Amino acid sequence: MPTDVENWKSEVYGQEIRDHLMEFAEEGWESIPDDEHDAWFERFKWWGLYHQRSGQESYFMMRIGTPNGVLEPGQLEVVGEIADEYARGPADNPEFGAAYADFTTRQSIQLHWIRLSDVPEIFEKLEANGLTTQQACGDSWRNIVGCPVAGKDAQEVVDALPVAEQLNEQFKGNEDHANLPRKWKVSVTGCREGCGQGDINDLALEPAEKNGEMGFNVRVGGGLSRNEPRLARDLDVFVTPDEAEEVSGALSALFREYGDREDRYNARMKFLVDEWGVEEIRDTLESEFLDRELPSAGEDLRDQYTYNAGRAPDADANGTGAVADGGVAAQYPGGDHDHVGVHPQGDDNFYVGLNVLVGRMGSDDVLELADLADEYGSGEVRLTQRQNVIVTDVSESDLDEFLAEPLLDDYAPDPHPFMRGSIACTGTEFCSLSIVETKNRQVRYARWLKENVDLPEGVEEFHIHLSGCTASCAQPQIADVSLRGMKTRKNGEAVEALDVGLGGGLGEDPRFADWVAQRIPADEVPGAISNLLAAFDDAREDGESFRDFVEQTDEETLGEMIQPEETDYDDPYMHNTKLTWYPYADEDEMDDGPAPVGSDEYPVEADD
Numbered sequence: 271m272p273t274d275v276e277n278w279k280s281e282v283y284g285q286e287i288r289d290h291l292m293e294f295a296e297e298g299w300e301s302i303p304d305d306e307h308d309a310w311f312e313r314f315k316w317w318g319l320y321h322q323r324s325g326q327e328s329y330f331m332m333r334i335g336t337p338n339g340v341l342e343p344g345q346l347e348v349v350g351e352i353a354d355e356y357a358r359g360p361a362d363n364p365e366f367g368a369a370y371a372d373f374t375t376r377q378s379i380q381l382h383w384i385r386l387s388d389v390p391e392i393f394e395k396l397e398a399n400g401l402t403t404q405q406a407c408g409d410s411w412r413n414i415v416g417c418p419v420a421g422k423d424a425q426e427v428v429d430a431l432p433v434a435e436q437l438n439e440q441f442k443g444n445e446d447h448a449n450l451p452r453k454w455k456v457s458v459t460g461c462r463e464g465c466g467q468g469d470i471n472d473l474a475l476e477p478a479e480k481n482g483e484m485g486f487n488v489r490v491g492g493g494l495s496r497n498e499p500r501l502a503r504d505l506d507v508f509v510t511p512d513e514a515e516e517v518s519g520a521l522s523a524l525f526r527e528y529g530d531r532e533d534r535y536n537a538r539m540k541f542l543v544d545e546w547g548v549e550e551i552r553d554t555l556e557s558e559f560l561d562r563e564l565p566s567a568g569e570d571l572r573d574q575y576t577y578n579a580g581r582a583p584d585a586d587a588n589g590t591g592a593v594a595d596g597g598v599a600a601q602y603p604g605g606d607h608d609h610v611g612v613h614p615q616g617d618d619n620f621y622v623g624l625n626v627l628v629g630r631m632g633s634d635d636v637l638e639l640a641d642l643a644d645e646y647g648s649g650e651v652r653l654t655q656r657q658n659v660i661v662t663d664v665s666e667s668d669l670d671e672f673l674a675e676p677l678l679d680d681y682a683p684d685p686h687p688f689m690r691g692s693i694a695c696t697g698t699e700f701c702s703l704s705i706v707e708t709k710n711r712q713v714r715y716a717r718w719l720k721e722n723v724d725l726p727e728g729v730e731e732f733h734i735h736l737s738g739c740t741a742s743c744a745q746p747q748i749a750d751v752s753l754r755g756m757k758t759r760k761n762g763e764a765v766e767a768l769d770v771g772l773g774g775g776l777g778e779d780p781r782f783a784d785w786v787a788q789r790i791p792a793d794e795v796p797g798a799i800s801n802l803l804a805a806f807d808d809a810r811e812d813g814e815s816f817r818d819f820v821e822q823t824d825e826e827t828l829g830e831m832i833q834p835e836e837t838d839y840d841d842p843y844m845h846n847t848k849l850t851w852y853p854y855a856d857e858d859e860m861d862d863g864p865a866p867v868g869s870d871e872y873p874v875e876a877d878d
Contacts, residue, residue, distance in 0.1 A: 276531045278309040279409065284448035287313045295389045299328040299866050316410065316448075318403025319389070322382070323702035325851025328866035329359060330384040331700055333406035334396065335413040336653055337438040338420055338431055338458070339377030343649025348399045349379055350636035352392055357633070359383030360864040361855045363699070365710045369633040373626055375693065375745050376455070377653045378406060378413045382700050385867050404442055409450045411441045411522065416458040417465035418652040422615045422662055427571050428477045428484045430460030433514045440515055447522050451529030451537040454522055455493070458486070458514070463607045464575035467655055469776045470494050470748070472539040473521055474502045475514055480568030485510040487567045490521065490551060491543030494742035499782045500540040503548050505555075508568040520559035524551070573778075576607035578656075578733065578748050580775025580817035608656050610690060611683050612669065620669060621652075621662040624678065625685035628694040628712050629657025638677050646672040657693055688719040691733040691750070695743035698847040699854070704738030706755035706766040706792065707843040707853050712736045715796055718839045723800045726807040729816060733775075734799070736768070747782040748774040750816055751799060757846070758789040765844045766792045772802075772828055773820030784820070786829040793844055797835030805831040 272280070282290060291314060294302055302310055311321040318333040334349065341349070353371045359382065362368045372380040384392070396402060405411055417423065420431035437456065441447050447454075458475045459466030468474025470493055475486035486509050492502030509517045530537040543551060556563055610623040624639075631639070639659065643651050648663035659681070664672055673683065682689070692715070695701070697708025715734065725732060735749035746752035752771030757764060768790055771783030790798055809831075810819050820828060847853035851863030 272531055273534050274308070275312055275409075275534060278312055279449055281309075282313055284316060284410075284445055285443060287316050291317055291319075292390055295386050299386050313408075316405060316408035318406035319384070320407060322700045323698075325860050325863040326359075326700070328386065329382070330386065330389075331696075332357075332381045332384045332389075332392065332403055333374075334379040334381070334401055334403055335406040335442075336377055336379060336401075337414050338416045338434040339418040339653035339655075340431070341651045341653065342400060343644070344640075345399055345401055346643065346651045347637060347640035348395060348401065349381075350633050350640055352395060353381050353633040353636060356385070356388045356392055357381040357383050359852075361852050363710070364854050365713055366630050367632050367634075370630050371633065371636050372696070373629040373631070373653050373657045373659060375629075375655050375657060375743065376413050377415050377418065377655055379653070380696070387867075402442075405448075407453075409452050409454075410448050411437075411444075411450075411454050411456065414438050414456045414458060415466055415471070415655060417461040417463070418654045418660055419465075419609055419613075419615070419621055419662070420460055422621055423461055424614045424616045426461040426616075427479075428460035428486070428511070430458045430466075430475070430477075430486075433460075433475065433486075433511050434458040436515055437518055441519065441522065447519070447526065450522070450526050451531050452534065454525060454539070456518065459572075460486075462572055462574040464572055464577040464579075464776060465607070465609070465655065467577060467748075467776060468492065469501050469780050470499075470745070471502060472525070473518060475509070475518070477571040478508055478568035479571060480508045480565065483510060483568075485568065486514060487570060488517065488521075490548070491540040493538055493540045494745055494747050495538070496535070496740050496742070498540070499742070499747050500544070501780055503543055504567060505548050505552055506567045507552065507564045508566065509564075516560070517555075517564070520555055523559050524555055528554075575777045577777070578745075578775055579607070579777030580733065580748070580750055580773065580781075581777065581815050608658070608690070609654055609660055610656075610658060610685065612673075615662070619647075619663045619665055621660050622664055622669075622672065622683055623654070623658055623660045624681040624683055625690050626658050626681055627685075627689055627716060628692055628709050630709060631659075631681070635677060635680070639681070642672065642675055642677060686716075686720045687725055687730060687732045688716045688723075688734070691731055692716040693733070693735040693744050693749070695737050695741075697738040697755075698850070699852070701738060703741055704755060705757060705848055706738050706768070707847045708736050708738045708744070708755070710854070711792065711841065711843055714839070714841065715799075718796050718837075719799060722796075722837070722839075723803060726803060726810070726816075728813055732816070746771065746774070748776055748780075749783065750774070751802075752783040752785070753795065754785075756789045758791060760791045760844075764846055766847065768792055768795055770795070770798065770832055773817055775817055781821070784825050784828065786825050787832040787834075790832070790834045791844070793839060793841035794834035794836055796839045797837040798832050800837070801833040801835060802831050805833075 457466035489502035694712035774783030850858035
C-alpha cells in the first residue's frame with residue numbers, strides 16, 4: 271500500500287502546491303486545518319519550507335537552493351536582507367544573535383523563524399533576484415552540488431559548471447521529475463579533488479577521459495542517511511558533457527518508476543542498487559529509458575581525490591595556492607581540497623575561501639561580506655560542502671587589503687584545524703528529528719580544543735562532524751571524529767550524549783567511520799578527544815596519519831583510547847533540549863513557548 275506521504279502527493283504536489291501555500295499565507299497559519307498539518311507540511315517542503323519543531327508552531331525553516339553553490343553578484347546581499355528582515359524569532363541565539371543564515375553541507379542556505387504570512391514577499395524578492403526555494407526540499411531533484419570553484423579553478427580537468435547549470439535548468443520544475451519516491455541528490459564534479467562528494471550522492475558525474483574526450487563517469491546509489499550508509503557504485507558508463515542531461519534524466523525516470531513508494535525508509539536509490547545490482551540498473555536504463563547502448567567508463571581522473579579524505583593533501587600534488595613569487599597568498603597555504611585559503615584562478619585573479627564555523631553567519635556579517643565581495647571581487651560568492659564561503663575574482667593587487675578586513679578575523683582564510691574541521695547540523699534548536707543541541711555545542715567544542723589541545727606533529731587537519739541524529743545532515747560518517755546525538759544518564763540525571771566514530775573519509779580509499787564508543791555525556795566529549803589524540807600520538811608509527819592509524823587498529827583498542835573525562839569545558843545544554851521549546855531561551859520549557867503566529871502576526875491564543 272502507498273504510504274501516507276504518497277497519498278498526500280497524489281492529491282497535491284509539485285508546482286500546484288504554490289497556489290495553496292499562497293492562500294494559507296494570506297489567510298494565516300490558523301487556516302491550515304489541524305488534521306491536515308502533516309499533509310501540508312510535507313507538501314510545503316517541495317517549495318523549500320520545513321515546519322519547525324514542537325514548541326515553535328507556525329514558524330518555518332526556509333531553504334534556498336544555490337546550484338553548485340554559486341551566488342551571483344547581488345544575491346548574497348538579498349539573502350542577508352531577507353535574514354535581517356524576516357528571520358527573527360521570539361528568542362535570540364546566544365552565539366549568533368537574532369538573525370542569521372546557515373550554509374549547509376549541500377551548498378544551500380537555510381533561514382529560520384520564517385512566518386507563513388511573509389512567504390509571498392520573500393518569494394517575490396528572491397525570484398526578482400534569480401533565487402528560488404523550489405525543490406530545495408521534497409521528493410524531487412535537490413540542490414545540485416559540485417566543486418564550488420568550477421569554472422574558476424586553475425587546476426580543474428573538466429568545467430562542470432555548465433553541466434550543473436543545465437541540469438538545474440532542465441529538472442527544477444520539470445513535472446516529469448517532480449514527484450519521485452524520495453529525494454534525488456546529484457553531484458557534478460570536474461576537478462581531481464572530488465569536491466562534489468560523488469561517493470555519497472544518488473547520482474554522481476565525475477571527471478573522466480575516454481578516447482581523448484573529456485567527460486564524466488557515472489556512479490549511482492550513494493548516501494549516508496540513517497544507519498545505512500552506502501558508497502556510490504560504478505555504473506561503468508561514460509558520458510560527454512552534451513550527454514549528461516539525457517542520461518541523468520533517464521536515471522531519474524528509472525528511480526521514479528522503480529523506487530519504493532510503499533516504504534519511505536527503503537525509498538532511496540541506494541536500496542534499489544542494492545536490490546538490483548549495477549548491471550540490471552544499466553540494462554534497464556538502456557532498454558527502457560534510452561533505447562541505446564552506453565559506452566563503458568573512461569579513465570577515472572580523480573587520482574588526487576582529497577576532499578574530506580581524512581588525510582592531509584599532498585601539497586606538491588594539489589598545490590598550496592601561493593603565488594609564484596611567494597606573495598601574499600603564500601601566507602595562507604592549504605590544499606585545494608576544501609578551498610579555504612587563497613588560491614589562483616584560471617585567469618590572473620584569485621579566490622579566497624573563508625572558514626565559517628559550523629556554517630552559520632549573522633545577518634550583519636552576511637551583508638558585510640556581500641559588500642566586500644563587491645568591493646574586492648566581482649560580487650560573486652560561492653558556498654562549499656564544508657559549510658564555508660568563497661569570494662571569487664580578487665585581483666592580486668587587492669589581496670592584501672581584502673585579507674586585512676576586520677570581518678576576516680572571524681571568518682579566517684587560515685583557521686586553526688579544529689575550527690577548519692568543524693561541521694554541525696541544525697540540531698534541536700529547530701529540527702524535530704535531532705536528539706541533541708549541535709550548533710552552539712560544536713562552536714564551544716572547537717574553541718575549547720583550540721585552546722587546550724595540541725595536535726600531534728604532522729596532523730594539519732582534523733575533521734569533527736556533529737550530527738544531532740542518524741539522519742547524517744552533518745555527514746558524520748566521513749570525518750576523523752564522528753559525533754552522533756544520543757541520551758544517557760549521569761549522576762542520576764538524563765543528559766545529552768554522543769556516540770563517537772573514528773576514521774571516516776572519502777577520497778582514494780573511502781571508508782565510513784567505525785562507531786567505537788557509545789553514549790558519552792556531551793560535556794565529557796572534549797576530554798575524550800584530547801585523550802584520544804594523546805593516545806594516538808603515543809601509539810602511532812613515525813608520521814602515520816590519524817586515518818591510517820584508525821584503519822590498522824581494531825575497534826576494541828580504539829574504543830579503549832577514547833577515555834571520557836570532565837575538564838574545565840562547560841556545556842550549558844546538558845538537559846534534554848529536545849523537550850524544550852527553544853534550548854537557548856531563559857525559560858525554555860514547552861509551556862513557556864510562544865503561541866502560534868497568526869495572519870496578523872500577533873500570537874493566536876493556544877485554544878484558537
